[in-house]
Amino acid sequence: MSTFDLKDFLSVQQTRVESLLLSRANRLESTGTPPRLAEAMRYSLLAGGKRLRPILCLVFSDSVRKQSGSLSPADDAACALEYIHTYSLIHDDLPAMDNDDYRRGRPTSHKVFGEAMAILAGDALLTEAFNVLASGPEPVRGALCRELAVAAGSAGMVGGQVLDIAEDRPAQIDYLSRMHSLKTGALIRAACRMGVLAAGGNADALQRADTYGDSIGLAFQIADDILDVISTPEKMGKPVHADAAAGRHTYPAVIGLEASWMLAERKVADAVAAVEPLEGAGGPLSVIARYVLERNS
Amino acid sequence: MSTFDLKDFLSVQQTRVESLLLSRANRLESTGTPPRLAEAMRYSLLAGGKRLRPILCLVFSDSVRKQSGSLSPADDAACALEYIHTYSLIHDDLPAMDNDDYRRGRPTSHKVFGEAMAILAGDALLTEAFNVLASGPEPVRGALCRELAVAAGSAGMVGGQVLDIAEDRPAQIDYLSRMHSLKTGALIRAACRMGVLAAGGNADALQRADTYGDSIGLAFQIADDILDVISTPEKMGKPVHADAAAGRHTYPAVIGLEASWMLAERKVADAVAAVEPLEGAGGPLSVIARYVLERNS
Numbered sequence: 001m002s003t004f005d006l007k008d009f010l011s012v013q014q015t016r017v018e019s020l021l022l023s024r025a026n027r028l029e030s031t032g033t034p035p036r037l038a039e040a041m042r043y044s045l046l047a048g049g050k051r052l053r054p055i056l057c058l059v060f061s062d063s064v065r066k067q068s069g070s071l072s073p074a075d076d077a078a079c080a081l082e083y084i085h086t087y088s089l090i091h092d093d094l095p096a097m098d099n100d101d102y103r104r105g106r107p108t109s110h111k112v113f114g115e116a117m118a119i120l121a122g123d124a125l126l127t128e129a130f131n132v133l134a135s136g137p138e139p140v141r142g143a144l145c146r147e148l149a150v151a152a153g154s155a156g157m158v159g160g161q162v163l164d165i166a167e168d169r170p171a172q173i174d175y176l177s178r179m180h181s182l183k184t185g186a187l188i189r190a191a192c193r194m195g196v197l198a199a200g201g202n203a204d205a206l207q208r209a210d211t212y213g214d215s216i217g218l219a220f221q222i223a224d225d226i227l228d229v230i231s232t233p234e235k236m237g238k239p240v241h242a243d244a245a246a247g248r249h250t251y252p253a254v255i256g257l258e259a260s261w262m263l264a265e266r267k268v269a270d271a272v273a274a275v276e277p278l279e280g281a282g283g284p285l286s287v288i289a290r291y292v293l294e295r296n297s
Numbered sequence: 298m299s300t301f302d303l304k305d306f307l308s309v310q311q312t313r314v315e316s317l318l319l320s321r322a323n324r325l326e327s328t329g330t331p332p333r334l335a336e337a338m339r340y341s342l343l344a345g346g347k348r349l350r351p352i353l354c355l356v357f358s359d360s361v362r363k364q365s366g367s368l369s370p371a372d373d374a375a376c377a378l379e380y381i382h383t384y385s386l387i388h389d390d391l392p393a394m395d396n397d398d399y400r401r402g403r404p405t406s407h408k409v410f411g412e413a414m415a416i417l418a419g420d421a422l423l424t425e426a427f428n429v430l431a432s433g434p435e436p437v438r439g440a441l442c443r444e445l446a447v448a449a450g451s452a453g454m455v456g457g458q459v460l461d462i463a464e465d466r467p468a469q470i471d472y473l474s475r476m477h478s479l480k481t482g483a484l485i486r487a488a489c490r491m492g493v494l495a496a497g498g499n500a501d502a503l504q505r506a507d508t509y510g511d512s513i514g515l516a517f518q519i520a521d522d523i524l525d526v527i528s529t530p531e532k533m534g535k536p537v538h539a540d541a542a543a544g545r546h547t548y549p550a551v552i553g554l555e556a557s558w559m560l561a562e563r564k565v566a567d568a569v570a571a572v573e574p575l576e577g578a579g580g581p582l583s584v585i586a587r588y589v590l591e592r593n594s
Contacts, residue, residue, distance in 0.1 A: 028451060032453075032456065033451035034451075034459045036463065037459040097413050116393045119416065120459055123384075123419075123423065124450055128450050130442055130445075134443035141443075142435055142442065145431035146428065149425070152424050
């Protein structure tokens with residue numbers, strides 16, 4: 001049994017992230033953003049969510065500098081990651097993409113502000129992510145911009161989205177794993193790496209962040225696919241079997257439920273092993289990694 | 298009469314820019330971009346155009362380092378600026394925005410690749426702009442990322458687009474000039490400043506780039522508005538009086554044709570005065586500034 005309370009820990013970290021996002025989002029007008037655009041950016045940015053990416057970034061930074069606190073060198077990076085994640089949700093929800101009317105129980109950006117403004121709010125959040133990073137201290141701001149741009153760009157998140165919407169997607173594990181690795185994995189891995197970079201961690205810590213991010217990104221996706229097969233609408237708070245209904249290729253559909261479980265468990269073990277030298281046994285990062293699978297039970 | 302041949306000069310610079318864009322665009326697949334996305338990015342990026350922003354960037358850099366050549370410290374910045382400009386055109390052309398079927402005589406991105414891919418190609422170009430910049434040398438890459446993010450973001454180009462599509466736009470010169478200053482002026486000014494930054498220019502050169510960019514950005518916009526009023530479809534190669542038909546507020550409509558001319562001429566004079574200490578009298582930047590008005594005659 002862990003003495004570490006994950007729920008309390010995540011709650012503290014979420015409060016930390018909300019406060020960072022709020023203070024930046026409230027400064028938009030004073031730095032020249034038109035009020036209506038600022039409103040649309042805040043609407044999506046402050047709509048809650050797990051804040052997984054900024055939390056991973058902050059916790060990796062904390063583990064490198066051996067302290068936690070509200071003034072972290074990774075604060076900017078944490079916000080930039082959530083800006084990117086938020087813009088991707090706004091654009092994914094557009095009528096031309098997934099055409100979703102609701103997200104997190106609220107109308108999507110284009111339902112509230114119109115399609116043109118939703119496109120622009122996404123563009124603005126994407127651009128502001130780099131403004132936030134590039135306004136930070138030398139020499140790390142350049143490295144952080146590069147890390148985020150690679151992870152979010154055409155050979156990262158956007159590339160993965162293109163693979164996901166392709167009409168001729170092959171039902172093969174290689175294609176599926178490359179698609180997820182780009183679409184969600186790249187930004188999760190970047191979140192971990194950016195935490196280490198912001199805190200001035202060494203090459204070993206950076207490599208550990210890389211392995212951890214890569215592994216939990218994949219485990220998370222497999223767990224999501226499994227949940228969609230085995231869970232009930234009551235547990236999930238949303239319709240299940242949506243993947244199969246939409247004809248989406250999932251891990252259980254392609255390699256089977258049992259093999260999917262085993263792959264996810266192996267990835268979680270890889271992640272836990274990678275961070276033990278950084279935070280000791282049973283630290284927050286290993287607990288977060290294990291939670292990826294435990295939330296199924 | 299100028300001994301300097303602007304047409305030849307621009308042609309040489311355009312060739313220089315095309316070659317930079319082409320070599321980067323052809324590397325997209327080898328760095329992990331899915332082929333269909335790379336194709337969509339190249340379709341818009343390599344569709345020609347004046348290449349005004351990258352040329353301004355390169356010429357400012359040349360004027361600071363007192364030499365011109367294909368291996369300039371501003372090469373990355375020049376490409377990044379055109380990536381941003383190109384993404385903004387793709388998104389502006391979308392059905393939810395201007396709903397344009399053609400640009401530069403070719404079908405727009407969403408007509409060729411579909412709306413989802415056009416949104417993603419724009420997102421990818423926007424993100425890659427920062428990848429290109431952030432992959433450059435320290436210490437200037439951080440400063441360049443910041444300059445571009447501020448100019449292209451919510452208090453720059455995207456903000457100006459929001460002001461332009463607002464339904465309750467007041468027909469006032471203040472609103473009109475703020476809208477243009479954000480929508481097109483900010484990126485033109487950034488192009489000039491980034492050339493100086495990339496070449497390691499001093500604060501005086503940076504201030505001169507600022508004044509020049511600001512002035513020609515405004516002069517260019519006023520000249521465009523005037524052209525739409527006084528020109529013929531034969532001269533323009535496109536329908537005229539489009540602004541009035543679309544109910545757009547223009548300088549001639551708001552302050553009159555004569556006052557518009559005088560304002561544009563004053564701005565060109567400001568621009569010419571700003572760059573004389575950098576390039577001497579009658580240098581390329583002053584000729585480019587004068588061309589903004591001369592193309593009307």
